[in-house]
Amino acid sequence: MTVQSMTHRGTADQDRLAGIVGHAYRGAPYLRTKYRAAGIDPTHWSEGLFPRLPFTTKDDLRLAYPEGLLAVDRSEVAVIHESSGTTGEPTPAFFTRGDIDEWLERMLFNGVGLDEQDVVFVKTPYSMLTTAHQMHGAAQRAGATVIPAGNRTELMPYSRALRLLRDYRATVAYCMPVELMLFARRALAAGLDPAKDFPDLRAAVVNGEVLSPAKKRFLEELWSVTLFPDYGSTETTTLGGACAAGSLHLWSDRFLFEVLDPATGQCSPRGTGELVVTSYLRRAMPIVRYRMGDIVTVTDPACACGSDRPQVWVHGREADRFTVDGRELYPIDVEDVVYGALLGCEPVFWSGEVDDGHLTLVLEATDSGLTEVRRRTAELASALASRLGMRSTIDVVPPGTQMTLDRQTEQEAMFKPVYLRMRGHDGRGLDYTGTSQETGSSQEKLT
Numbered sequence: 344m345t346v347q348s349m350t351h352r353g354t355a356d357q358d359r360l361a362g363i364v365g366h367a368y369r370g371a372p373y374l375r376t377k378y379r380a381a382g383i384d385p386t387h388w389s390e391g392l393f394p395r396l397p398f399t400t401k402d403d404l405r406l407a408y409p410e411g412l413l414a415v416d417r418s419e420v421a422v423i424h425e426s427s428g429t430t431g432e433p434t435p436a437f438f439t440r441g442d443i444d445e446w447l448e449r450m451l452f453n454g455v456g457l458d459e460q461d462v463v464f465v466k467t468p469y470s471m472l473t474t475a476h477q478m479h480g481a482a483q484r485a486g487a488t489v490i491p492a493g494n495r496t497e498l499m500p501y502s503r504a505l506r507l508l509r510d511y512r513a514t515v516a517y518c519m520p521v522e523l524m525l526f527a528r529r530a531l532a533a534g535l536d537p538a539k540d541f542p543d544l545r546a547a548v549v550n551g552e553v554l555s556p557a558k559k560r561f562l563e564e565l566w567s568v569t570l571f572p573d574y575g576s577t578e579t580t581t582l583g584g585a586c587a588a589g590s591l592h593l594w595s596d597r598f599l600f601e602v603l604d605p606a607t608g609q610c611s612p613r614g615t616g617e618l619v620v621t622s623y624l625r626r627a628m629p630i631v632r633y634r635m636g637d638i639v640t641v642t643d644p645a646c647a648c649g650s651d652r653p654q655v656w657v658h659g660r661e662a663d664r665f666t667v668d669g670r671e672l673y674p675i676d677v678e679d680v681v682y683g684a685l686l687g688c689e690p691v692f693w694s695g696e697v698d699d700g701h702l703t704l705v706l707e708a709t710d711s712g713l714t715e716v717r718r719r720t721a722e723l724a725s726a727l728a729s730r731l732g733m734r735s736t737i738d739v740v741p742p743g744t745q746m747t748l749d750r751q752t753e754q755e756a757m758f759k760p761v762y763l764r765m766r767g768h769d770g771r772g773l774d775y776t777g778t779s780q781e782t783g784s785s786q787e788k789l790t
Contacts, residue, residue, distance in 0.1 A: 367629035370414030404434035450481035453584030459486030555679035
């Protein structure tokens with residue numbers, strides 16, 4: 344099978360593939376050993392060689408620690424990052440100055456349209472991850488002002504974050520979707536309306552979590568802004584972003600994307616399966632046939648924005664997939680039903696456990712939103728049954744039961760919440776910000 348390039352020109356770019364694979368072979372000791380073990384010599388390139396290259400996995404990144412995948416001299420390395428380690432041990436990511444320039448260009452491909460009039464509020468981790476640095480640098484390159492808030496620390500409680508967001512008239516927020524929900528709850532506790540009392544805020548670029556269409560709409564209405572999802576990882580940096588029409592496009596002029604069918608092991612440029620990524624341009628740590636672990640659907644462009652880059656729908660991690668009556672589902676499917684039924688409510692957090700097709704669902708509402716959320720549980724249960732074939736038990740609980748805002752210094756504060764798990768499956772819970780309850784009056788001062 345010949346793997347076809349998914350560049351925006353729609354043609355295979357064998358020269359670029361030969362160049363980056365050859366660079367990886369010559370420079371990265373781990374990949375050189377791996378390719379030799381597979382009987383492959385990329386210095387003798389042919390069009391049929393690329394599909395024979397073994398995949399690179401997260402385990403390879405761990406086995407190559409610390410510098411087995413480094414393909415340039417250390418003097419050329421401008422920065423070293425590490426992943427958060429949410430699925431295991433953190434893995435390194437090396438970048439040259441040229442790599443950084445290239446990722447900053449990609450960060451400006453999305454439809455948010457940053458310029459010198461924008462004030463960008465960066466609320467993702469600066470420590471070791473690439474996310475905050477990507478947006479910080481890209482915003483500055485566009486001439487925008489940056490507020491480097493960082494992730495939840497004792498220096499940046501939500502009260503202070505909201506004050507900065509409002510008083511410095513931020514126009515764009517950069518954060519995880521769950522942060523927007525947390526911000527909204529804190530704003531309401533302080534007597535503020537997220538949709539009215541932050542009039543300068545026009546958009547949010549969100550990443551770090553799979554985002555369902557219904558939750559996207561819920562947050563957009565809650566804040567009266569437009570959300571622009573960004574997709575990528577610390578190892579790859581941004582791989583795709585939302586256009587002005589709302590579609591998520593892959594940056595296919597910078598990467599070769601393949602869709603791996605886990606059942607057959609075959610790859611194709613379109614379809615549903617695990618996303619496999621090759622960077623045409625990465626120098627410090629070449630990314631060659633890297634399995635993302637994400638199940639996606641990639642389709643032809645056909646978008647109102649006019650872009651000829653392919654569209655992608657991210658379903659979730661392969662490990663998160665579950666089956667109900669023979670139908671494969673992901674947590675995003677449940678999330679889409681939940682927020683579709685709760686559209687227009689005050690901030691709501693959800694978590695659930697699935698046991699033999701039965702969903703035990705917990706919804707955490709605000710004090711003032713409890714009645715309305717409880718009123719909609721019958722509608723939600725009906726939607727879960729009709730759309731997903733799931734029987735359900737739904738419990739609505741007050742704020743602070745699972746999501747807390749006070750303990751800001753826990754190491755796990757940078758981790759991503761797990762919303763849904765199978766019964767008997769160990770993992771992190773939804774409450775990833777600490778265990779103490781929220782304190783303070785309903786009219787909190789933003790300090």
